[in-house]
Amino acid sequence: KMSKLLAIALLLLPLINQGIYLATAWDDQDFFKYCPPSQCSQDGPEVRFPFCLESSNTSAAAAASCGCAGRSIRKLACSGRDTILFHPILGPYNVSAIDYGRSSMKLIPLVDPCFVLQQKPVISRSSSSPQADVINYEMPCLYLWNSSLVRCSREFTPGAADRIAGPVSCLSNTTQFFYLVYGYEDMSLLPLECKVVPLSDGVGGGLIPMYMFEDPMSDTLFSPSFKESTERILSFAEMTVYWYDYSDCAECERSGGRCAFSSQRDRQFCSRIKVIAATSSVAAFVLLLLTVATVLYLSLKTRYNAEIHMKVEMFLKTYGTSKPTRYTFSEVKKMARRFKEKLGQGGFGSVYKGELPNGVPVAVKMLENSTGEGESFINEVATIGLIHHANIVRLLGFCSEGMRRALIYEFMPNESLEKYIFSDDSNIFQNLLVPEKLLDIALGIARGMEYLHQGCNQRILHFDIKPHNILLDYNFNPKISDFGLAKLCARDQSIVTLTAARGTMGYIAPELYSRNFGGVSYKSDVYSFGMLVLEMVSGRRNSDPRIGSQDDVYLPEWIYEKVINGEELALTLETTQEEKD
CATH class of the missing domain: 1.10.510.10 (Transferase(Phosphotransferase) domain 1)
Structure with missing residues (x-):
């Protein structure tokens, strides 16, 4: 199955490339030709300007035309199927969604931030983890609190207005207490015995960047405080962060356009006509994909039915001789007198009146077009096939030949309630x-x-x-x-x-x-x-x-x-x- 899908995908590659090329028929065509949106997986977020996805296959010229050259652009990376944003101190975050219209992204920490601070408060440049550029100077800039890690010999309670979070429970013990303090807070607010923990790999003189959660598009005047933001980051939970929108990219996206970059003019611009062209190309691709999917479905139908038959047979072997009697389809057909007398129609098939060789009347249920990969048949045999009770209909036998399956029950002359x-x-x-x-x-x-x-x-x-x-x-x-x-x-x-x-x-x-x-x-x-x-x-x-x-x-x-x-x-x-x- 996978080999067929791979062959079809290879055949479609030239068509996909042609579709991308059609979106480059106007001015600034280099951007839309060489810088299409990319993803780490089919379900992952779409990565496009003002972000770039790091790739070893991208040439320097292509990166420059996409606005991805140098330190000035924020780069995301792929790790398997995950889209990764690297924090210079707290490690990797999985980017689960990006909303370009609101200048926001949802982040899920892959490593407990508190654990990182506990095990390795200073992440050296020799670390095996990929290092992000200094987070303060990348574009687009994320809303940040720059904080310092402070160690105190005794516990104290910060004031409500103070931008101090702590004590941090996962770092503190009975002899030392750690606090995160806003980088530009007046240190005189701290007890005299409190000392700043030096971070040789911190940002801007040993500071730790902490994400803010202030929505620039929100109408409310309330925004999370430094303490609330810090506690949310250390809680190891999903969070939504925002970036500064200096060039009105968000407004461009909300109006139906796409934010792009002109390597010739070395600036960002809003493009709308290319979106229409790309949409038309995608529509043609989707139509072609539906056609291919239909052909693929028809070609795999026989194999799919065989897999269902194998699944049913494996189940029957598991139940061994404890199951009811198994009949061949020819025996069932003879038993039901070639399905002449129909008793009724159910959700999973038709029921016919029949008779066992010993003359006992039975009801024969033929499972027609049963869905769920034989689940209905397996459920029936696995449940009433092994139990006996005066108020539960008895399963006397069954048939399974290819996709033809039948269940033989005791006959109920007065039908249903x-x-x-x-x-x-x-x-x-x-x-x-x-x-x-x-x-x-x-x-x-x-x-x-x-x-x-x-x-x-x-x-x-x-x-x-x-x-x-x-x-x-x-x-x-x-x-x-x-x-x-x-x-x-x-x-x-x-x-x-x-x-x-x-x-x-x-x-x-x-x-x-x-x-x-x-x-x-x-x-x-x-x-x-x-x-x-x-x-x-x-x-x-x-x-x-x-x-x-x-x-x-x-x-x-x-x-x-x-x-x-x-x-x-x-x-x-x-x-x-x-x-x-």
Whole structure:
């Protein structure tokens, strides 16, 4: 797969170069020809003027035409996939984002600044770490506090207005206390026994540059103090820093232009026409890339299917002989009488009526166009394939041949609970689903869920409890089915991790949408069960747009209003006064 992608990328290189060349058809074409935006990775920030990305492949002439020659331009570097800004004292920072319109960048420290000061307060020129130019004189200049490191023999509390931070907990102990003091603060504010720690590699006479967090575009008059800025830097957390915008580059970027550099005039300028040309070139490249991607998808589809088949086969080998019976596809086809009698359609495929060689009726579920790399099939076999309970549908066998997969269940003659509780036929309620039977069904579902959550070696979370997935046997005993979205977890694991919400709209617990409501656990199934019970006793769906009043569309809200107002629930099910009591 990677060799094909590499070959396609090599074929596209001339086209990409041609696209870049098209953006150089006007004045100052050298800049846009030789100085296109660059990135350390596809997800990394775009590096362009007024920054430069250091590269050993860049010639001196090319660097000069990009405005990258000498010490006057701030240079970033690549370390693997990370974009790096080197602080002369505190070491490397990962640049996660650059906003040219706001003259800001987000920095993540790669080394704990406090650890650097603790282990090596003076970074010598012989250090193996790349050294930045003196940070005060690079363009664009970052907003900085220049500070001194001070050591005191006793602890003191700086005044609120003093530009003093400390004591620095990671450097101090019971015999000496370290403080960071604004470089131009009056040292007479310090106790007499306090001494400045000399830094032979500091900036501007032993000073340590500390980033400021003052947003020049902010309307507020408040800006973080020296102490707040210093504590934020030492906290080893992500931060946003800003640079001085002497040449109105930010205004140029906000107006849709690009800040550029003219090597002939030796100055910066704002270019707009080149952005349009570059955008057109990028659009053509994207269209070409989509075409190539389509061809690549078709060519890799067969290999992808083979990988899914291999994944399923490896899973089946892991389960060994403890799994249900495995059938060939020809046996399944004969069992289902060539799929003539269709029982229904689910989210993962169609269900057909069949019969085992011994005459036992079964339901054959053919997984059609199943997504998730065989996840639905594996989930079903891994969960109900190894458990037995009166209220859980039994998996009798399965089939896996290439991309053709089938699941064979015990046959449920009375189909799903959905067929009955939402029926318009009043005889069904009066003769079949009387209150006692509804209670038995609800208790049966609860027992099945309790077994899944507490009775197995591994806890099984269903994540799709709803009337359609509750099947009824000859005696209307409920059985939980369809474990395609299920997840296994340890019994002592209270919270599970999911990459996306799963389930059916209307039955999905709030925490599956947003972690603000709490962690995802077996209680998510309990929420779905509660919604199912509300539908059973009311005879209507949890969200039904056919209801006349808009306030009555959402079932829980409708029931809540009834309870708050002391009204009796107008159930579809007809009950006697004695039964209500």
